[in-house]
Amino acid sequence: LTLADILQLPQHEIVSVHECAGSPLTPKEPKRRVGNVVWCGARLRDVLDSCDLLPEAAFVWTQGLEWGEFAGLKDEPFVKDLPLAKALSPEVLLAVSMNGKPLTSDRGGPVRLVVPGWYGTNSVKWVGRISVSSTRAPGPYTTRFYNDITATGTKPVWEIAPECVIVSPGADAMVRANHEFRITGWAWAEAGVSRVEVSVDGGQNWLAVRVDAREGFGWQSFSVPVSLGPGKHTLSCRCFDANGQGQPQAHARNAIHSIELA
Template sequence: MSKEDKPRSVGLHALYGDDPERADEAVFGRKPNPDRRGFLRGLGLGTMAAALGVSAIPFHRNMPSGLIPAALADETRPFTLKGKDGLIVLNDRPVNAETPAHLLDDEVTPKNRHFIRNNGTPPTDVDAASWELTIDGLVDKPLKLTIADLKKEFEVVTQNLAIECGGNGRAFFKPPAKGNQWTYGAVACSAWTGVRLADVLKAAGIKPGAVYTAHYGADTHLSGIPGKLPLSRGVPIKKAMGEENLIAFAMNGEDIHPMNGAPLRLVIPGWPGSCSQKWLTRIQVRDQVHDGPKMTGTAYRIPKYPVAPGQKVDEKDFVIIERMPVKSLITAPETGTKLNNRELEVRGHAWAGDREVSEVHLSIDFGATWMKADLSPPANKAAWQRFRAKVKFPEQGYYEVWARAVDSDGVSQPFGIAWNPKGYLNNSYHRVAVTVV
């Protein structure tokens, strides 16, 4: 048998993506039942329980049709990189790696657990002593600042700031969207130290007519073509002047990890992580919306109206992503946990772009009922918020813990994914598998 003729395995996500009802029957032996949502009968229920290694699924009647049990949906592999621990590789050219949810349990994300999102080849010369930042464009006083200048001339502040990749959750889009197949772990909330972007822009003096910032880094395009940039994005002036945005030179009180932008980077929390330029060398103030690489076309854009899964959308109907949506992440227990008792503390984080989170709810019966979790306030603006709750399971068997956050404007996470062609902004419920034995 030739290499081309060898049978290929099909992952559970791919099987369910084409026809969830057919997949239910093929994998678990259950046939579609229009009268009872997700109801498993006879051999079907037994087959699914056996696949999960349990004797019962107490709330199986509430399972949506086509739902892949979270215990079977975790397809990860280890990744090793100097200074990082436990990350999962998605791409090695450029390096992109996410952090499993259970390794994000700390209120302040450790440096070695912060995800990596690269677009090009990182610079090799990252000497903090000689690094310079240029502020130019539509300003009264163009500036050239070393890191020492930043520390001397501006107030130095430390803030816990959440950064999330715009494509976090892309792996769950059906039909699939191209790009790094992030699951849940392209998010972090470290303690960043630096100076306020607004303070530096004020020192330069923003001229009338300024519309947008443009950010430039020292990384190079994967093609190796001199002068070709891998990414250069920006934000509206109004957003840039927010007190939460930092030009950062330290991460958790230490040097920034090289893969996270050392020695200098922007942190623009609440908006797609691509706005937070790494290896920062220049900020230009422009009289138009920035048109650098990954700012035009459909990059970091979504349709300006809801679309059906797989629908073709004209490029002119895409709009730039700004505020990230409300979202939650269960960090304990780890999915796949087996319990010898029926009580468990559930912990996690929730965040909501430029807004705060007002409530987090948990369910153990596939969304039939919900309980409110205790929710802590953010450490500062744009930090994620800690939630926790004691959960009691009524009997032995397979359960899923679901989390749903609500932001300060009353907007809730949805159960389903708001599909878009590029696979951005998936903020559907997070769920983890728990077995009570």
């Protein structure tokens, strides 16, 4: 399969929030490295449909053309895996462009895997090899790293958990006392965001706010007008996805976001 072959396949666009899962060495530390991207490329399922998959096929492995050293590992290729059902979903692309421009090498070009709704670590850059297996990939980036501890064991860092941030006003901004201003921000989750709440008193009380509909797998904007008295105030936001899952107060990559105002 060559780049020319991929370009000959039907090309599809999708809007998707793209979020870094953070360092696997400090998985509970929020990074909030996130953006909203328009990807374009061929569907991975169109490539897989051209193959004679065996009945036992269960996972798709993607290897990037990158090697290096991380956490004491040397020359270990970056390999991630997807359940076959996810790989066959129409939103999963072999992307060749980003925001209307050819994918540059620093963004994973000429071809990168894009898995909308999942953390960026699963969207392998510089795709060099795609294979299908009956098992999960055994490498360190699927076994040692990018696995969250749960009450029953561990789970892969796959689906993006509910998260939101306040973008206006900015941290340490000054607003006029007793004058209305608008709190705005972005919210996102793999399952889509159904509710956003804002607090102006450090989380003691919460106010439901308007949240816009989602396009594709993109983030959703929210806003609410408020008026505050004199003094310092802590603004916080939290969201819930379509399945009712919310955000933890702290000690998680999607912990509640807060800013201070004067």
